[in-house]
Amino acid sequence: MLxxxxxxxxxxxxxxxxxxxLSVVLNSTDxxxxxxxxxxxxxxxxxxxxxxxxxLLSCASYNFFFVEPLYTFEMYNRSSWLTLLVMLxxxxxxxGQAINLRRQEQLTRESTIAAENERIRxxxxxxxxxxxxxxxxxxxxxxSSLMQDALPEGTVKELARxxxxxxxxxxxxxxxxxxxxxxxxxxxxxxRQPYYIDELIGAALSQIPAAGYKLETRVxxxxxxxxxxxxxxxxxxxxxxxxxxxxxxxxxxVALNARRSGDEIVVSVEDSGSGIPAGDEKKIFEKxxxxxxxxxxxxxxxxxxxxxxKAHQSRIWAENRPEGGARFSFTLPFAVxxxxxxxxx
Amino acid sequence: MPEAQKxxxxxxxxxxxxxxxxxxxxxxxxxxxxxAITGREGLTHLKSRVPEILILDLxxxxxxxxEIIKNLRAWSNIPVIVLSARxxxxxxxxxxxxxxxxxxxxxxxxxELLARLKAAxxxxxxxxxxxxxxxxxxxxxxxxxxxxxxxxxxxxxxxPTEFRLLALLVKHAGKIVTHKQMLQDVWGKxxxxxxxxxxxxxxxxxxxxxxxxxxxxFIITAPGVGYKILS
Numbered sequence: 001m002l003x004x005x006x007x008x009x010x011x012x013x014x015x016x017x018x019x020x021x022l023s024v025v026l027n028s029t030d031x032x033x034x035x036x037x038x039x040x041x042x043x044x045x046x047x048x049x050x051x052x053x054x055x056l057l058s059c060a061s062y063n064f065f066f067v068e069p070l071y072t073f074e075m076y077n078r079s080s081w082l083t084l085l086v087m088l089x090x091x092x093x094x095x096g097q098a099i100n101l102r103r104q105e106q107l108t109r110e111s112t113i114a115a116e117n118e119r120i121r122x123x124x125x126x127x128x129x130x131x132x133x134x135x136x137x138x139x140x141x142x143x144s145s146l147m148q149d150a151l152p153e154g155t156v157k158e159l160a161r162x163x164x165x166x167x168x169x170x171x172x173x174x175x176x177x178x179x180x181x182x183x184x185x186x187x188x189x190x191x192r193q194p195y196y197i198d199e200l201i202g203a204a205l206s207q208i209p210a211a212g213y214k215l216e217t218r219v220x221x222x223x224x225x226x227x228x229x230x231x232x233x234x235x236x237x238x239x240x241x242x243x244x245x246x247x248x249x250x251x252x253x254v255a256l257n258a259r260r261s262g263d264e265i266v267v268s269v270e271d272s273g274s275g276i277p278a279g280d281e282k283k284i285f286e287k288x289x290x291x292x293x294x295x296x297x298x299x300x301x302x303x304x305x306x307x308x309x310k311a312h313q314s315r316i317w318a319e320n321r322p323e324g325g326a327r328f329s330f331t332l333p334f335a336v337x338x339x340x341x342x343x344x345x
Numbered sequence: 346m347p348e349a350q351k352x353x354x355x356x357x358x359x360x361x362x363x364x365x366x367x368x369x370x371x372x373x374x375x376x377x378x379x380x381a382i383t384g385r386e387g388l389t390h391l392k393s394r395v396p397e398i399l400i401l402d403l404x405x406x407x408x409x410x411x412e413i414i415k416n417l418r419a420w421s422n423i424p425v426i427v428l429s430a431r432x433x434x435x436x437x438x439x440x441x442x443x444x445x446x447x448x449x450x451x452x453x454x455x456x457e458l459l460a461r462l463k464a465a466x467x468x469x470x471x472x473x474x475x476x477x478x479x480x481x482x483x484x485x486x487x488x489x490x491x492x493x494x495x496x497x498x499x500x501x502x503x504x505p506t507e508f509r510l511l512a513l514l515v516k517h518a519g520k521i522v523t524h525k526q527m528l529q530d531v532w533g534k535x536x537x538x539x540x541x542x543x544x545x546x547x548x549x550x551x552x553x554x555x556x557x558x559x560x561x562x563f564i565i566t567a568p569g570v571g572y573k574i575l576s
Binding site: 200219 | 431434540545557560565567
């Protein structure tokens with residue numbers, strides 16, 4: 001608060017210095033213009049109070065430094081009074097306008113943010129309610145059937161299996177929602193440790209259910225340690241492989257590569273599916289983005305990947321391969337700074 | 346199966362729905378389950394009728410589940426399986442370091458639960474019957490007394506550090522050994538800044554054993570938690 005008033009005083013001094021320097025070549029009334037220009041700046045930057053202070057100070061300075069007799073607050077000429085009065089009024093009016101403009105801008109910005117939040121909330125609600133309702137409907141139906149007497153053994157098994165499948169799906173959606181909320185809130189603290197990328201890939205592979213594709217893993221030999229949150233990077237790998245599983249044709253090859261590129265490691269997952277719709281290479285990382293073919297997903301897997309990779313100050317991107325199919329890549333930093341007592345970034 | 350042959354298990358869990366599911370799953374798979382709803386009740390039960398294995402929920406209403414492990418480990422070695430919610434990595438690590446044998450993250454299936462219970466019971470039995478015998482699993486044989494390590498019958502030469510690392514994992518075979526435990530036991534320090542030693546030596550050990558980290562045969566990585574050797 002005080003600093004804004006100080007700011008307006010500093011601007012007065014600067015404007016006076018500038019006007020005084022230019023007074024060699026300019027008329028003394030031109031100094032008024034310099035003060036008026038400065039008053040716009042003060043109003044826009046510091047707000048109402050400081051700009052009133054500036055108006056008064058600048059009039060006083062003008063009188064003191066530019067009106068005959070110089071270096072007094074007296075005046076020989078009556079028209080000088082008029083100049084001073086007009087200067088004060090103009091300065092006040094300009095400030096008022098600038099402040100209004102600033103407030104208007106702020107309101108517009110706030111309402112844009114509010115509208116965007118509203119849009120995301122609606123998207124979240126409609127997506128979540130649909131995603132949650134579908135499995136819940138199956139579970140309600142199947143479990144109420146189970147409560148009936150004298151069901152054939154086969155039917156009991158089938159209903160139980162359906163309940164199990166749907167609850168697994170539900171819990172995945174809920175986990176994804178919690179993850180994305182957590183990541184977006186910016187409160188994720190990375191538990192960074194040095195890892196060899198192949199052990200993280202190994203951990204991720206042990207979590208992937210057997211799928212209809214053939215996985216080929218190619219990890220460059222002798223890669224240095226990376227400095228990452230192992231659990232989160234494992235999740236990125238699992239999500240990318242899950243995503244590939246949705247699009248990889250039966251018996252096709254999905255390749256998981258890790259190689260060195262400059263001072264980082266690039267990990268990529270390639271499938272030979274239908275590829276990414278043209279122009280959607282960035283959009284697919286947005287929350288609730290779903291391709292026409294993806295009916296079962298929560299539309300959050302890739303958004304979570306992006307959130308995690310960005311939290312590591314690294315990059316993730318998607319592209320179509322010239323030979324067909326999609327490639328998802330992300331980078332990871334080397335653990336170059338790991339030494340005794342190294343600071344944890 | 347007659348009651349007497351069933352394995353006694355105590356479950357300390359406050360959520361009735363989970364208790365119900367565990368009761369059905371355990372009773373129909375050769376266990377004789379007893380239940381406690383609070384930590385206090387659980388401790389009383391543990392002292393009066395020691396079960397063969399304990400299933401412990403970490404999120405109890407009256408006390409921290411970790412306190413129960415600490416208390417129990419002062420006088421008993423029965424296997425403890427911890428139930429935890431997702432994302433409670435710190436609690437899992439703390440539980441393992443206090444002497445829990447394994448953990449299960451909710452939600453879990455009956456199959457997973459039974460597999461963990463059986464593995465923990467088998468380990469407990471092995472620890473009693475063959476404390477000094479040679480460890481053998483998946484083609485790896487480890488003879489601590491004669492300091493001989495073999496993979497598929499071929500002897501492997503290890504450095505003293507690699508040997509100590511393997512010995513620690515083998516001592517707790519089938520159970521995750523946390524980073525801190527490894528650093529303390531093998532290097533005598535627990536500072537997290539030394540984590541890279543751990544990675545480097547584990548990598549060397551894996552290379553010598555011919556264990557591919559991508560498709561591990563012996564040593565499993567649990568990111569953020571530790572390592573374990575398959576039993």
